[in-house]
Structure formats: C-alpha cells, structure tokens
Amino acid sequence: MENNSYPYDELLVNKDVDSDYCCPLCTLLLSVNLQCREGHVFCVSCWNKQLENKKECVMCRCEVKSIACLSKNRFLEKEIRKLNIYCPNRFLKDKDCNDCLIEDENGCKSIITIDQIDSHLKSCLYNYVNCSNPGCGEEHRANTVGEHEKVCKYQIVSCLLCNDNNIQRKDLKYHYDCICSKTKTHCKCCSTLIERGQLPQHMAEECGNVLIPCRYKDGGCDKYIPRCELSKHLIEEDNHHKYILNIIEQHKSRMDQLASSINSMKLNFENQNRYSGKWIISNWSEKLQQFPAKKFLPLSFNLSPMKPFSIRLYPNGTNAMWGNITISLVKEFIIESKIKFSFEIENVDLSKSEEQVKVDTFKCLNDSWSLQFFGTYDSNNGFIRDNSITINFTIIVEKCYENCFITE
Template identity: 35%
Template sequence: MTESIDLDKLLVGRMPEMYKCLQCKCLLKRPLQCKNGHVCCESDWRIMFNKNKKECHECRVAISGVDALARNIYLEEGLGKLKIYCPNSFINLQREAEDGGCEETITIGSIETHLNICLFTEINCANSSNCGKIRRGEMGTHIEQCQYEIKKCECNHSFIRKDMEEHKAKICPETLIECEYCNMKFKRIDLGDHIDEDCPKKEISCPYSKYSCEFKTNRGEMQNHLDHYDHLVLVKNRCDYLESLLKGLESTVLTLKQHSESNLNILKNQIKDINEQNKYSSKWIIHNWSDKVKKYQKGQCLASPVFNISQTKKFNIRVYPNGEKENKLTISLCKQFDSKCKVNYRFEVINFDYSQSIFQGTNVYYSNIIYEDWNNTKGFLIDNTLTIGFNIKIEKLYGDYMTTA
C-alpha cells in the first residue's frame, strides 16, 4: 500500500541526510547496502543492475546482483520512526492541512495500520462498485442513501433502492393508493374491489337499469332512491315485453319448421326423381329360341333393342346362344356411349318354376361381360320362348370424352 505514497512530501520537518538515498536523493525505501556500507533504495539498485552495471556507484565494488546486497536493520528501524502527515491530510504547499483532510501525525512504520482505520481513506461501497470511492467516515451516510443498497419491500420482494421507488409507484400490491372518488387510501391490490363494490362516492347505475331505470347516483345515496321509487312497474313492463317477444319467436320457429319440412319433402322427391332417372327395368322376350340356337354360332350374338336410362345414356343386351368363347350361354350388358360409368345390374333367366330361375348381377365399369353356365334348358323355354328380365342402375358417371376411329 505504501509503495505508491510519496513519503518525501509528507515528512514532518526536514529529511535527515542519513535517510536520503545516495542515488535518487529521496527518502530511502527498502534500503539495501553494498559490503562497504553504501545505501540505496532497492528499486535504484535494480535499475542499475538492469543496465548491466554490476558495481556500487560510490565505491565501485563488484556486486553480482540484488541477492549480494545486505539489509540495514538500523536504518530500517530509524525510517519507521520518522514522523509524517497522514497521506489523507491533503497537505498544501504551506504544510497546512486542507479542509476535510486527516490531521493525524503518524510514523512511517504505522502507515498501513493507520490507513486501515483512517476515516479519510477512500474505500469501495459494499453495495456496488458503481458508487465509486467513498471516504470511510462518510460510508455510513452514503449507505443510508446508496441507490444500489438492496431493500426488501412490504410485498416480500427485494430491489435495489433506485428501483424501489418505481416499484412502489407502479407495481407493488402493498402500496397505499388514494381512491379517486372518496380520497381514502387502500392497498393497490384492494383498490379495485373497493371501487367496484364499496366506494360510497363512486357513481353507479340503478340495479334496475336492465328494466329501463336510467337513474344514476353515488353508491352511498342509491338506497334512498330504491326506498322511494317502485321498480315493480318496470319489472312487469319488461316481463310483458319479453312474453310478447317470445310469442313472436315461437310463431317464427313454427313457420321455419313448416318451410323446412316442405323443403325437405321437395328435396326427397328430387332425389327420388334423380334415382328413378338412372334406373331401368324390363324384360327381353326372345321367340323361336331353337331357331336362334341354330342360326347364331359360337361367338355370334343376338342384340336386344336399344333402351335409354337417361337422355344420353343408351344400353342394349347381347345374348350368345352358343357362347362367346365357350359353349355356354352368355349374356352381356353393353353401353352405347363413350363416357366411363359405374353400373349396378341384375339379369334373371326366367324359369317356368320361378325358384329355378338363374340370377346373375354385378357392378361394372365400361361394358363388362358376364358368363352364365347353360347346361340344361329344362323349364327355361315356354312355347320355345326365352325370357330375360333385367334391372339396371347407373351408380356414377366419370365424364364424357371423345374418341377417334
């Protein structure tokens, strides 16, 4: 601590020559001597050795380094007893202590001890280095108003002093706030409930405002209004109005219900019509069947008249008496248009004994062909006539497209 202090300027009285450094001519600091007794400050010896001067500058005796020098205990003790002014005295050129400085006179040997208790020594604030250096004697006063001291608020949260004021002014639920109506003070956390429920000076509407009472006054005077005005008339008028409104709504609901039922029936009929438009049921009666079997060889077909399921969707049925590829009766549903579709159909080769009739049906895309075994014609021909019943329904259309031959 004392290394940076200029002791020469703090000496009380003149500097004794025996304590003057032979090199720098200042008061000795950490004196060391050569073997012939010439004394200099340790720092001056080191400066000389750093310049490669390995000898005493007085007697020129060779010296290898600082370790070859000796301490002078006598001089050290004498130096420690020299009187100086406290470094915190702020001595002016006239050797008078300036106002606000330490007036103590101490010895060089007691500098560190004194500075550790001197009320004028500048030290750091315990709260924050942002406060800068503060004299020890003024630290108590500084701490009392230090902006960085941590304080605990009534709400049990801690803040540094400089933030506490804003916290209390804007946030703290425990801070007392004055009611703008009655001027009484309440905790911030309770003020809202006070204004909404209790404040006698807060203007409020009559509790019967929903029944058209437009009276307003402060809460403390509202009871007087309630005691002197009969609100039952307003309540009755409101009930009559609501009853009338309810009847009107019931009538509207009944009308809407009737319209919806009517529209629903129309929609059902429209759906039914659409479904019927995409259906077709009939029978194809083929006379002189035995002649047809002889006339149409395998791979040759007999075609029914074309029938329409809708305006543009035409179909017919083809029968191969001797089969298309195999020697089996083959019945095929064929469409006469180009667009893709999904068809649900059912064929019935009618037998005299209805329980023996042959049913066949499936869903088809394009014009799929079905095959039916024809091993026995017993009961299927009546007066040499074959009857084929069919039911056809277009399930889905996939759009028209054009083809080129």
C-alpha cells in the first residue's frame, strides 16, 4: 500500500493489466519494484521475504546480500504510474475493515493516474478530517465537516439569556434547567416566578412564607415565624419587653469589652512608641584609643518593625577640638517624628549617674540629634567599672507627622 489505505490493485479502473506489471510471486501490482542484476523484478515485500530466507534471487540464484544491492526498473515504474485509478476517497472509510472497498455515492468521482495521486489527495475535498470542536474527534469529509460542526454537540454556543459563551451544545439544556441565572423558576415557598439568580435574595429578604427568627432572638425569643406574620408576632408576644432588656444588657457588656480593647490598643501603641535599654561597653580604655574624634561605635534597635533607630557613641567626641563623650540618636525611617530621648552614663552610686534629656523633631531619613557629656569619667569617680562603661537610654516617639507638608 502506498499513499492511501488500499492497495493500488484495488483502485485500478481497468483491472485487466499487463502481467508484466505484476509481481511474479504475489501477483500484486509492482507499484514499487526492485530487480536483481540479471533483471528479475519483484515487489519490495517479496524481496524482503526472500532475503530473510536466502540471500539470492529466487529466479536466477544470483547473490543478493541486501535490499540495498537491488535497483529499480525505471521504465517499468514509469509505465505502471501511468495506470488510471479511482481516488481512494471514492470509497467509505471502514474502521472495522481497512481493506474493504465500499463505494460511497457521496465520495470523490475523480479518476487519476497513480503518478497524480499525491498532488490530488492534497487538495481533494473528499478527504476525511476531524471535527475541530474540542472533545468531538469525529471524522467527516472535508466538504461536509463544516455542516457537521454547526450542529455538533461539542460546539461552543452562547446562552441567549445570560450570555455565557462557553457552553457546549450538549450541555445547553442542563445550563437552562439548572444553572442559568436568568432562567425563570418558581420559589418553592411562595410559588413566585423569579429569575434563578435573584432567588437567594428573594428568599433572604422578600418571600413571605420563609420562616425567620424573631427580631429579638438575641434577647431570648426562640420562635420562628413566617416573614409575613412577623409584625403580628411582635405585637402579640408578651415577653418581648424582657427580651429587649436582655439585648440592652448585652450591648452594655459589649461596650465595656470594646472600651477594654481600646485601652489595650492604646497601651500597645504606647509600648510600640517607647523603648528603654542598657548598653554596656567593655574594654573602655582600648576604645578611647581605637576611636578618635568623629569615629563612633554603633548600636541598632527597633521600637517596632516600622520604627528602626540606631545610637552612635563617640568616645572622643565629634570634633577634634572637644574631647567630650557624645551620643547621637539616629532615626532610620522616613516619617517626620517628634521624639523625646535621654542618655545616662551610669555610676556605681546610681544617685551620681549623669543624665541628659532632649525633645526635638527628627525630619528626614537618618536625621539625628546629639547629647554631649562634659564630665570626667574614670574608675576613680565610679563611672568606669571593670574597664566598662554603661549607657542607659530611653526613646519615646511622641508624635509622627505622617501627613506633614513643609515649604521652606
């Protein structure tokens, strides 16, 4: 078989062909022929069978090592390819019998030569093609597949009511019956005809036959009544005054809980805006040597994840002209803030500790303010202990100017 599902022998218009055009062994048409060096011609299939059995020509017994040693009879091939055949699409495609030729009255009527079959099949309108609708896969003639696709149960169609445009034709009835929000349906409680999409709201707010709890349920009334009888129930129930008082008491309790929560939030806010710490710096005498003027020791901390700060301790001050201990507070976030901060150099006698306090506005990112200590700090006067100095500090963010606009 070549280029189609059937042997050319079955497609011949005139089956009475010259015997020289047929394989001497299988008698089938020599559509693809091969010959030995002595000119004996057989079809490819028969040559393969012969060489599996014995490496020689079945006629002349000349040696044939492989198919590659054989050649084509070009003249014979050319003559065979001039034979007239029916287009394979003249016949039905039988999945159960590939070799059964059943003529189709709606099939192709063309008669062509074997040489023309390739070019003809490329454009033949009677070729079998698959339906393009996802999920279908049915085969139809190319000239009829368009009509099939228009009615195919897998075709994507739109709902005429809700405009959903992603429904397969086979699911359209189920969509209308069970899904479409615009389909009219009856309320099960009051039989009102209403769009399916509006049904939940109708049941929740409008339907008079739906059982709903008493308005004073939270106060203790546990009765359920039809919505249309709610007003009558509210008038006739004797205990509603008691239920109303219960609800008022519940509201008072909730107000107390909210007040407590607000106070707790305020406390948390204050905690997030206040920070106290102790910084112990060892080997103080070495630090005085290692950190000349303008060189500082850093310490970083956070009041909250959004409020990072750092402290810079200058053991020999920020200027060579003054050798005073200087401590700077650096705001490492953008929001302009009013900050109260204090630094204290701790003494062994806590009553003699030296503290300085400052309140100022820190504007941009990395803005800083410094405090200077002018005293003498050594082990003799109790400020240095075990060659260590202790700095106590407190930071309070009093106000953040998140929406502050400044023109200079």
